[in-house]
Amino acid sequence: MVFIVVLRRIALKSSIIVPLVGIMLGAVVGSITTFLAGNFDLLQSMSAWRSGGFSSVVRGFYEPLWAVLAVAVLAYLLADRFIIAGLGRDLATNVGLKYEQVVFLGVMLVAIATGVTTVVVGFIPFLGLIVPNLVSMMLGDDMHKNLPWVAVIGAGLLLACDLVGRTIVAPMEIPASVVLGVVGAVVFITLVLRQRRHVSA
CATH class of the missing domain: 1.10.287 (Helix Hairpins)
Structure with a gap:
């Protein structure tokens, strides 16, 4: 609800603004969460929880x-x-x-x-941001057609990141969220730059 209120108060000149606002709002919520976890001696638990992956499922x-x-x-x-x-x-x-x-x-x-x-x-960072955008770029904006592909590609990407995290430093394990964070950041920056070139053209 806070996200909707914030979006209503700013000028949306580009569709990229929406996820950027979400990321910034998430950072604010994350900082408040970290502050509370520090006060209640829960930083270690929160760190484990933020390391997303399949190992705890x-x-x-x-x-x-x-x-x-x-x-x-x-x-x-x-x-x-x-x-x-x-x-x-x-x-x-x-x-x-x-x-x-x-x-x-x-x-x-x-x-x-x-x-x-x-x-x-x-x-799990970036998953809900990059996969739907990539599918929309390939298939258009028909959600009936896109939703199954978003589910399949999203699950496949997360599984691939989990496998990379388990094998790259075996027998240790890198959380899937860390691998996906790297991949997602690169893809997201590429999407932003591509849209910027498209707008300027």
């Missing part, structure tokens, strides 16, 4: 992820509404869509999915 602990499947199905069913809302407030309102409600519902679905995933798997 065991039977009896992964079951909350079924909620993410329910969210994905709901998002797929409402994909047409999200596509129209993505075209802008004026167009969405003109075709009879309740823009504010759709945006709020979309943000809530994303918040539930990422929250549950983070609790179970840990902190």
Whole structure:
């Protein structure tokens, strides 16, 4: 909800602004979390939790992820509404869509999915940022067609990063989140530079 309020108060001249605002807001929340963890002697626990990967996912602990499947199905069913809302407030309102409600519902679905995933798997940087953008660049903006590909490519990328982290310094292990952070940062910068060249052209 804070994210929506912040977006309403700034001028969105580019679609890249939205994830940048999310990253900055996440940094603020992260700093507050670190401060609280330091005060309550929980820095080590928080550090372990932020190292996302598959190593801590065991039977009896992964079951909350079924909620993410329910969210994905709901998002797929409402994909047409999200596509129209993505075209802008004026167009969405003109075709009879309740823009504010759709945006709020979309943000809530994303918040539930990422929250549950983070609790179970840990902190996974850039995954929800680069994969949907890459799929949209290849296949267009049809969410019905894109969502299955986002799920498959996202899972495959995370699995590949996990395998790299397990083999590159074997028998030790680098968290998948660290490997994905490096890959995601490079891809994200490339996307920003590409859009910048596209706008200037």
